[in-house]
Amino acid sequence: MIILKCPNCGDRNVSEFLFNGEYIPRPDDPSACSNSDWTNYLYIRRNSMDVQIEWWYHNAGCELWFLAERNTLTNRVAKTYLWKPNLAVGDA
Numbered sequence: 001m002i003i004l005k006c007p008n009c010g011d012r013n014v015s016e017f018l019f020n021g022e023y024i025p026r027p028d029d030p031s032a033c034s035n036s037d038w039t040n041y042l043y044i045r046r047n048s049m050d051v052q053i054e055w056w057y058h059n060a061g062c063e064l065w066f067l068a069e070r071n072t073l074t075n076r077v078a079k080t081y082l083w084k085p086n087l088a089v090g091d092a
Helices: 034-044
Strands: 003-006 012-014 016-024 051-057 063-069 077-081
Touching: 003 077
Parallel strands: none
Antiparallel strands: 003 012, 016 051, 051 063, 063 077
């Protein structure tokens, strides 16, 4: 059983959550992005076999969106935290 810690509710079974993919910081000004940069933001993911930052949603609980750092090889979650504006990959 995988336990995920909701920043609001605490430790819960992962079945209470929905996974929504790898966290990719949104460009500051989408209207100034090239088509290539915007396409990369929308569709290109690292899909790595190591620790990545991911979006999770507490569907069966408080309905909070938050970020988790999870090792995709072992499924171990290092930490969870709330998103904050201007959060770059590697910050937290």
